[in-house]
Amino acid sequence: MRKLLMKEMTLSASLLSYLFIGFSLMFFIPGYPILCGAFFVTLGLFQSFQNIRETNDIVFSVLLPIAKKDVVKGKYLFVCLIELSSLLVMFIITLFRMTILKDVPVYLQNTLMNANFFALGGAFLIFGLFNWIFVGGFFKTAYKIGKPFVHFMIMTALLIILFETLHHIPSLAALNAFGFDHFALQLSLLSIGIMMYCLMTLLSDRQACNTFEKIDL
Amino acid sequence: MSLLTVKHLNKSYPTFRLNDVSFTLEAGRIIGFVGRNGAGKTTTIKSLLNFIHPDSGEIIYFGNSLYDHEAEVKGRIGYSGNMSWYPRKKLKEIVQITKQFYKNYDEEAYQKYLKMFHLDENKTPLELSDGMKVKFNLLLALSHHAEILILDEPTSGLDPFSRDELLKVLKALRQEGVAILFSTHIISDVEKCADDLLYISKGKIIVNLPLNAFYKDYVRDQETLEETLLRLEERL
Numbered sequence: 001m002r003k004l005l006m007k008e009m010t011l012s013a014s015l016l017s018y019l020f021i022g023f024s025l026m027f028f029i030p031g032y033p034i035l036c037g038a039f040f041v042t043l044g045l046f047q048s049f050q051n052i053r054e055t056n057d058i059v060f061s062v063l064l065p066i067a068k069k070d071v072v073k074g075k076y077l078f079v080c081l082i083e084l085s086s087l088l089v090m091f092i093i094t095l096f097r098m099t100i101l102k103d104v105p106v107y108l109q110n111t112l113m114n115a116n117f118f119a120l121g122g123a124f125l126i127f128g129l130f131n132w133i134f135v136g137g138f139f140k141t142a143y144k145i146g147k148p149f150v151h152f153m154i155m156t157a158l159l160i161i162l163f164e165t166l167h168h169i170p171s172l173a174a175l176n177a178f179g180f181d182h183f184a185l186q187l188s189l190l191s192i193g194i195m196m197y198c199l200m201t202l203l204s205d206r207q208a209c210n211t212f213e214k215i216d217l
Numbered sequence: 218m219s220l221l222t223v224k225h226l227n228k229s230y231p232t233f234r235l236n237d238v239s240f241t242l243e244a245g246r247i248i249g250f251v252g253r254n255g256a257g258k259t260t261t262i263k264s265l266l267n268f269i270h271p272d273s274g275e276i277i278y279f280g281n282s283l284y285d286h287e288a289e290v291k292g293r294i295g296y297s298g299n300m301s302w303y304p305r306k307k308l309k310e311i312v313q314i315t316k317q318f319y320k321n322y323d324e325e326a327y328q329k330y331l332k333m334f335h336l337d338e339n340k341t342p343l344e345l346s347d348g349m350k351v352k353f354n355l356l357l358a359l360s361h362h363a364e365i366l367i368l369d370e371p372t373s374g375l376d377p378f379s380r381d382e383l384l385k386v387l388k389a390l391r392q393e394g395v396a397i398l399f400s401t402h403i404i405s406d407v408e409k410c411a412d413d414l415l416y417i418s419k420g421k422i423i424v425n426l427p428l429n430a431f432y433k434d435y436v437r438d439q440e441t442l443e444e445t446l447l448r449l450e451e452r453l
């Protein structure tokens with residue numbers, strides 16, 4: 001798997017996949033729907049899949065002395081690496097905003113979603129959706145990238161709207177907690193996000209391996 | 218010794234059917250796999266590489282089923298078609314990654330064929346001619362001592378000089394015991410280097426014979442191999 005990951009990182013990946021990790025820094029921006037940062041990271045990953053299609057990467061990979069399903073696993077591994085790197089950046093920023101930046105007026109007056117563990121759980125959920133809808137959808141044909149990405153975009157847009165709406169409902173205002181307020185709630189929502197991410201990724205990977213075995217290249 | 222055995226391969230598409238394809242490929246022999254465009258050559262080759270799934274049939278490499286020993290089999294074969302990979306990456310970058318997957322990668326063999334094929338490692342596939350792309354794919358295959366080469370129309374689009382050069386390379390590899398399945402629709406290439414003839418038409422194998430036997434049984438006086446095959450094709 002190490003060799004496969006190296007191949008993905010050096011031959012298959014688009015440079016934009018790495019550069020777009022920088023969009024995780026959007027977690028610093030007040031007055032902006034911060035979960036869009038996670039969506040922009042997936043745009044970078046989308047570029048890699050475009051690269052994969054245009055460079056005949058799938059055919060090249062299938063010719064390598066590996067099982068066909070390992071081609072799929074290599075792609076998931078790379079996608080998860082980029083996502084987890086982005087989440088690490090988002091996590092560090094969230095910690096900053098929950099501690100030393102928690103009383104900064106510009107963040108206190110922020111009408112949009114605050115960067116807290118609930119938001120981080122939302123980012124996990126968006127990446128889980130990407131793996132499930134887009135990556136899983138790609139491996140149904142191993143060349144179509146438009147349709148699964150449009151489906152993913154629609155779902156993500158709805159999810160971001162939902163996340164930005166929920167904390168405006170008075171009984172759910174705790175979702176927009178500052179610092180370590182309502183910490184147990186924040187932590188449990190983050191845990192749900194992580195669980196959903198793992199579940200969607202693992203199920204999608206398993207299904208994509210099966211689908212990819214059956215399709216004709 | 219049979220390195221590749223294909224038994225009763227069938228694959229149906231809405232407008233085409235690969236029908237009961239069977240043949241064997243032996244060490245140190247070249248099979249000329251001929252047929253008109255759309256006859257089923259590429260479909261057969263794609264099945265051999267596990268790109269497509271036959272509806273039925275067996276593909277046995279080195280005595281083992283392709284599907285049960287996929288990774289091991291692919292480590293011992295090489296493929297070259299009219300497709301290139303990673304057009305904007307330098308050849309050396311592609312090789313650097315690819316070689317890590319092969320247990321029997323041989324740097325000495327790589328350097329030998331790199332010189333023989335006059336390939337510049339610092340070029341990208343985009344900068345290579347079609348003939349050089351084929352040579353690069355062969356280089357990748359030969360650097361891990363592939364025992365079987367599967368070549369899908371490698372001489373199509375090449376000038377006569379490059380074709381001749383490539384055929385010489387294939388003949389030299391045959392001397393080393395490499396088994397070669399050489400798909401082409403350029404019949405003169407088959408005449409120059411093949412030991413066996415596999416002729417496919419409308420998805421069905423029509424001829425599967427040593428080339429000498431084909432000449433004896435099918436080719437009329439004053440007739441070229443191409444004319445004989447055209448005559449057979451007209452009858453079908």
